[in-house]
Amino acid sequence: MAVPEFMEYVEKHQNDFVERLRKAVAIPSVSGDPNHRPDVFRMSEFLVNELKALGASVETRDLGKQDFHGTPLDLPPVVLATVGNDPAKKTILVYGHYDVQPALKEDGWATDPFVLVEDDKQRLIGRGSSDDKGPVLGWINVVEAHKNLGLELPVNIKFCLEGMEESGSEGLDDLIYQEAGEYFKDVDAVTISDNYWLGTTKPCLTYGLRGVSYFHLTVKGPAADLHSGVFGGTIHEPMTDLFAVMSKLVQPDGKILVPGVYDQVRAVTDEEEATYATLDFKLDDLHGAVGNKTNIHPDVKSVLQHRWRYPSLSLHGVEGAFYNPGDKTVIPAKVTGKFSIRSVPDMEPKKLTELVKKYVNDEFNKLGSKNTMVIECSHDGNHWLASPNHPNYVAAAKATETVYKVKPDLTREGGSIPVTLSFQDALQKNVLLLPMGRGDDGAHSINEKLDRSNYIQGTKLLGVYLHEVSKVEF
Template identity: 35%
Template structure:
């Protein structure tokens, strides 16, 4: 863009952002270094520390900030702990201006170097003009950019061209626990009223230089399968080969979910999936997607992925359901362990697409797993 064509107020904002970019990067590094893992209760203090830092940052630039309590989280042992509060911030309201709601979150997924990271995930590292660390892209980086842009407006002109409300979550990675009940409460039912636009910078780019405008997201259903074979863990040297172990049963069930090409084998699960429309196919054909990007992740493309249009449709939330699994109860740390676990738990999720009903997906999966376990003929218990 010709710099002379940039409005004076906006040019001033750009100048402030450029002058302060080193400070912005330093602040982002501070945020990334705080392990705000919402899935692990041990990091709850880290989450609170980052909420307080963000609160002070916004207050410093003249925004009205409140921390809204979200109630208590019920733990498996019957105890309760408070949810991290919802951070709300807003500029001075002008009834003549449109209102923009900016959503972001401070929490991140768990990460360890031995997950495949080249560096420690909570020790941010700059390399070749990029910052590596958990949360740099999802979502501390984009949220930092939004906050810095807003602060630049406030510093330059005293107010942005829109009324701005910020809704900053700290439990997004665990389904934003506590927020739904908060928003549905009678006294907070008007929180989202009067909003004209919503900005969520929490997605991915298709290529390093190709941004992506997301118009919809897939849904998700979480499942948990538990198999028990004994009252307590058993020594494999004594009981190996004499008991039907829980782990093979669990692997059998998880393996029954998909075929070698990643297609769901659960009967009925695709019944409600709508085919790609003509208009959608035209949109997908024009998407600048890197066909070989899975190769950079250490995986060659399978047959389904080699069909470029199918891949685009999958990633654009049509005609595909994704499954991810994890297992609890097994030995995972370094060294060997001669133990047969008494109980193992498999967790997986299914990404739902337009027209699929969560209840139907749940019924199909539960029926399939029960039928598979019956067919296996195991004496173990499953639930």
């Protein structure tokens, strides 16, 4: 009886929940802009007050200072809140963030980005509506509904809400590892609502992310930049060598040329194959996002497999060369090409770096250049893959069917959400990505929105999920 009662409450009180979102959006908690840093702190206080009012036990963790281009800036705190501590119940860790991307009316917003507006399509428009204030408040709405209905929450909830997600999550990883055996010690599973449906009509559960390994390939020639009139044709030019090597990394059709990379890629199982059939995604969605039809693959399954479960290699740029408009007849003395590889199961970052280094060195040596070359991995983040058969996912799927009357799509993403991996590595628990918003919410763009139905149905989903997950065996 608890679930229908809860769902009815959410339906009835939806305007109150929209008001809560309106208050949150009105606080311009832009973590990337030092002028808005006090607003980020204000936003943390808003959440602390909301949670305390609902009976949560709340503490804030000071993360120290950030070095903002030489100026020390106070980092916004992590809000840690506990609702319930019954040892007989499961404990679900809920992660979210209360900072937002920058937004200015002048960027092209139709309305003031920090005033929540509902349009005639019942879209709640405002910065942070979908990323990630809506989902964070969704969890709070769930707690409120249970409190006001006098219903016991079926699980203990531990909140971990950060204010620097849009600016590199500075300090968060340290806290996660420090608290793994302390604040987070009783956590049974982690649920994050900070991504999106694949399309616009069908909910999904997300169980995989690609990793990323970033490389710097530096070729050094003359001691200083030279004039191409005086020296062109007489010395080995670093740019020539750089282009020769970087052109050997990937084909125009996306095929990575570093030997051994594909050997590490896990084969597609029949089970995985089956998940693509039902996905809410069309080629038009890709064409719309790209702005034209420059896709490599002709069908949805191929596109999504190459986004989610095959590696890709992108050339990002060159440091040290001429980059302005106009003409400059320089021979750059030292150039650094930047590229990255999106990695997938079962690629290992260390092994990948070895393969890349060996290949790049071999290709450079073939050139017969007198310049010197160094290839370095500047950063690697592993891929992440959870089993969609884990009881945590099964519970979320059941909740989705209850609320949306449809089986959720099982999706992965091409990018990385580093906190996912941090929680999994530090806590060794299942992590579930349970999105609230749609694929067209425009999280980092102008006119960011969260459909009212996604907010309200999403609040129901989060609550019902807690009930379902309380019943499964981990």
